[in-house]
Amino acid sequence: MRIFECSESFIPIVDGVGRVAKAYVETLAKRGHDVYVVTPTDNTGFRGRLGYEILDYTSVKFIRNLPYKIGSRRFDPRFNERMRFLQPDIVHAHVPATSGLIGRSIARKKKVPLVGSFHSKYYDDVLKVTHSKMFARFATKIIVNFYNSCDEVWAVSENAAETLKSYGYKGDVVVMPNGTDKRDLKSELIPQVVKTYSIDREHPVFLFVGQINWKKNIRRILESCSILKKEGMTFQLILAGQGPDEKEIKNTARNLDLEDNLIMTGHILDSGILDVLYYLADIFLFPSIYDNAPMVVRESACMKTPSLVVSGSSSAEIIENMRNGLTCEDTNESFCAAVKNFLSLSMKERDLICTNAFDTIPMPWDGMIMDKVEERYTELIERFKRKQ
Secondary structure: OEEEEEOOOOOOOOOHHHHHHHHHHHHHHHOOOEEEEEEEOOOOOOOOOOOOEEEEEOEEEOOOOOOOEEEOOOOOHHHHHHHHOOOOOEEEEOOOOHHHHHHHHHHHHHOOOEEEEEOOOHHHHHHHHHOOHHHHHHHHHHHHHHHHOOOEEEEOOHHHHHHHHHOOOOOOOEEOOOOOOOOOOOHHHHHHHHHHOOOOOOOOEEEEEOOOOHHHOHHHHHHHHHHHHHOOOOOEEEEEOOOOOHHHHHHHHHHOOOOOOEEEEEOOOOHHHHHHHHHHOOEEEOOOOOOOOOHHHHHHHHOOOOEEEEOOOHHHHHOOEOOOEEEEOOOHHHHHHHHHHHHOOOHHHHHHHHHHHHHHOOOOHHHHHHHHHHHHHHHHHHHHHHHO
């Protein structure tokens, strides 16, 4: 198959959607398909060894303190000229934004099917930026119209599918989960990471990985850790990532007397270093009720570190409390109780939960997930041809 994967973020950006798109194109290319990525132009480095092709279009930086870019094919004759000579079999839009709209335009012009994946809670995203519920509702209607125009719609979890339906989407939704490839820990990096971030291995280490953004429910982490400190617990809290609320979060941590406990690493591009942080952590704290099927929970499990998530969230769909991870209610009291309960277990009991997380949570991309992707693509192409 000749496949176009459309994503607003791609390398060097490594946010959730960009990483999913990257996993798709790499795995499908390894399986022998001709894969092209439709994305805003960026510094992707040398492309000769990638195994797939990047079809990028003119872009500008979207928000000054973030790496995201936005662009348009309208002002890029080079991109449009390349499109004249390429005929995809199927187009897959991972976002309903510019790249998704370009993908839809290509699919309609080339008369091929369009798959639309639903990854994010877009109402929350728009509300965060505009602070206007009216504008967020208006934007959500446009987003629903995009998914209504797709030939098939996928969601990364049952929770995500319900969110899309709550926006007003009435069609069928195929649940297509995200995967995570298990990697070997680069143990030689442990001393470097411990020294770089001054990690104290004699006391509990709590880790969060993701956008440093209030929408990730980081306030729950800070307030709960403040309570634990007041109760006499000694620990380190590591926040790995970057985002628009870094300054506010630092100030909040200072006001909660967490300045001496908090380590903010900034954006980490090296997956080996990130794996070591997962490995060194006693608990991966991820109370976000915003995220749909976050990959970081699976990545943490790859390093045998259990996650603490909020019951009923998308993250909790793969967690069985006290078996392969921890769940709590979205309150400081419940969050603190879950942390203390886990740390009070014997090392044998904790190791069992860690091992269960490793055995049950990670799902390789190049397995059942991509088998299902190929199957859906092929079926959709054949169905579309018959309809044509």
